[in-house]
Amino acid sequence: DAKTTQPTSMDCAEGRAANLPCNHSTISGNEYVYWYRQIHSQGPQYIIHGLKNNETNEMASLIITEDRKSSTLILPHATLRDTAVYYCIVRVESGGSNYKLTFGKGTLLTVNP
Amino acid sequence: NAGVMQNPRHLVRRRGQEARLRCSPVKGHSHVYWYRQLPEEGLKFMVYLQKENIIDESGMPKERFSAEFPKEGPSILRIQQVVRGDSAAYFCASSPYALTGERSGANVLTFGAGSRLTVL
Numbered sequence: 001d002a003k004t005t006q007p008t009s010m011d012c013a014e015g016r017a018a019n020l021p022c023n024h025s026t027i028s029g030n031e032y033v034y035w036y037r038q039i040h041s042q043g044p045q046y047i048i049h050g051l052k053n054n055e056t057n058e059m060a061s062l063i064i065t066e067d068r069k070s071s072t073l074i075l076p077h078a079t080l081r082d083t084a085v086y087y088c089i090v091r092v093e094s095g096g097s098n099y100k101l102t103f104g105k106g107t108l109l110t111v112n113p
Numbered sequence: 114n115a116g117v118m119q120n121p122r123h124l125v126r127r128r129g130q131e132a133r134l135r136c137s138p139v140k141g142h143s144h145v146y147w148y149r150q151l152p153e154e155g156l157k158f159m160v161y162l163q164k165e166n167i168i169d170e171s172g173m174p175k176e177r178f179s180a181e182f183p184k185e186g187p188s189i190l191r192i193q194q195v196v197r198g199d200s201a202a203y204f205c206a207s208s209p210y211a212l213t214g215e216r217s218g219a220n221v222l223t224f225g226a227g228s229r230l231t232v233l
Binding site (some may be wrong): 034049094095 | 117146155156158161163168202204206211212220221222226
């Protein structure tokens with residue numbers, strides 16, 4: 001029941017930028033896009049989230065298109081430790097004014113030496 | 114400030130036994146979410162609790178599974194009469210407030226390292 005679409009897998013060379021796309025064409029005007037990643041066998045880790053403006057933090061940058069129907073997560077200088085499954089998520093209503101995050105299949109990013 | 118603590122990290126049970134998984138959220142967090150990850154699959158939402166209340170249990174099987182988050186103590190995910198299909202990693206996450214979504218550090222989930230249940 002995820003509301004996003006991501007490629008199944010991507011490769012990236014170590015030291016290069018990794019650009020991970022996500023389509024969320026049904027997103028509503030006030031919904032944020034969240035990105036998490038899961039390194040093998042570990043708990044998911046929050047990366048970044050945004051509404052309509054581009055966002056940047058110490059981990060990554062998030063570029064959201066003007067129509068908000070898609071976004072791209074950018075890891076500027078990928079390292080081998082960035083190999084993980086990356087999830088693009090739009091929150092889902094969970095009863096009343098509560099929300100939850102539902103994870104799709106994500107994109108397996110493999111950073112190669 | 115410790116993160117989300119889950120225990121046990123690994124649990125082995127025989128078919129028909131009970132499994133209890135515990136989750137201590139980040140200090141001050143009153144919202145807890147449980148997810149299940151079957152081998153080679155993605156995370157599936159199970160249940161969302163807010164101190165003593167179940168907010169959303171739409172992802173939890175109707176039978177054998179229950180969850181609680183008492184006023185004092187950790188959140189517990191309980192699986193009765195386990196079957197081999199229950200073998201999975203169970204992740205707990207917490208947040209300080211409901212996910213209103215605004216640009217603040219409060220609107221993210223912090224995950225634990227997971228509890229891996231193996232049913233023999």
